[in-house]
Amino acid sequence: MFAPARRRCAQNALAASIPASASIPTFLLPAFHIPTSSRSFSSSSPCQSKIGSAPLSVPPEVSFKIVAPSARARTHRVQPMSTAHIKGPLGELSMEIPAYVNIDLESLGGPTVTVQDSTDAKQRAMWGTTRAYLQNHILGVSEGHSAILRFNGVGYRASVEPNATTVQSEYAGQQFVNLKVGYSHPVELGIPKGVKASTPQPTRLLLEGPEKEVVMQFAAKIRAWRKPEPYKGKGIFVNGETIKLKNKKIK
Template identity: 60%
Template sequence: MSFSIPQRCARQLLREPFQRGSLPIFLAPAFSPRTQCFSTTTPAQSRVGGAAISIPPEVSFNLVDLPAGLSRTRGKDIPKFAAEIKGPKGEMTLNIPSFVTITRDEAGQKATLAVQDQSVPHQRAMWGTIRALLQNHILGVSEGHVCILSMVGVGYRATVEDKATTVEPTYPGQKFISLKVGFSHPIELGIPKGVQASTPQPTRILLEGVDKRIVTQFAAEIREWRRPEPYKGKGIFVNGETIKLKAKKIK
């Protein structure tokens, strides 16, 4: 048996103080204006944005001013300066929002980020995001980012070719990855600029690059041709990816 109260009466009960006899006792907690949290632990926010960034000795980290009117952004904030990061592997540039402040420690080879107002949700969210992007850029120009793809399946293999028959090159000297993953024809994918690909084994693809976003995006495009399936465990796995196998469907 269910007990319901019309919406008009429920709103009136919420406005008026609870009186004896005005509402059944078992409905009092549901209509009480006091909110109660389900969690018993104290909410804790991430402190990633305030963590210091270590800068290796071989990496050059400089802040340069951006010319007025030349910086393009989708949001309302207009970056006023950018971070130029150079290392043995290459160089990268990242526009810094105007509400983010970067403090350099030349002696300790570290950099610390801060925002103008931590109570603003957008600034608090971008605080950790900008810090993570800077850390990825520093790691990319010093050591590089790596993605390892494993191909599991009968006859699955990959090779790196200098030319392709189904894809046109987008820049001079572009190489292509040829995948044989169960189709009647090989799949040819152009390697993006700034990414080096190799096949140490016929069923292994090694991607290296300075920009983590480009490397992982290209790895996702390769994986999309044969996503791991949970019944036989076949597919293309990225960086030691594992899946839980399911029992076979029996009709």
């Protein structure tokens, strides 16, 4: 860390000790040369985000609009954020876009996402994240997201009920998922708004909705009641989740 500073001090001391009339041999001149700038480790330009630089795929039946922030939202401490409105056959979603993220709607291959400074760590981190969220919203309002939960265990099953005895409904017409996973008390979970649940089989639960984050979060909430265990392979599995079985404990 202190090597360059020590080298400069040594060179300055050596230069002061040599008289002005004395001549320095040619082969020693590189040793007394002080570089003006430090050399960087890489001379190549920083690579672009592969996910963030990919254009968005917007189907014809989906409308994608960017609404600029209003003048009232402008403050000195918080930068105003624009809003992306995505509307399709399955619903409408909106998402706030950071001020340093730019979306070009006039691009030939589709809307593209860019950032103001690609060398900034925070902007580079949000570059691909913002593009992934937007693409998930576009896919959600056009085709929808789904999660399949498998119940593996003796007597493990699930059902969708219109009423519940242990929890209160949060909105009108809310349905509830009733789990039977080995507890003596009933396990009832309210289905979030916008999510549709069905049971094609007693040991299968299908969740569908336009917002991927809400669907997968509710699936994780159900899975938390019986996480897969590695000895008998019992539990609630989400989508293609698998678990490697261990040998039985021998005392």
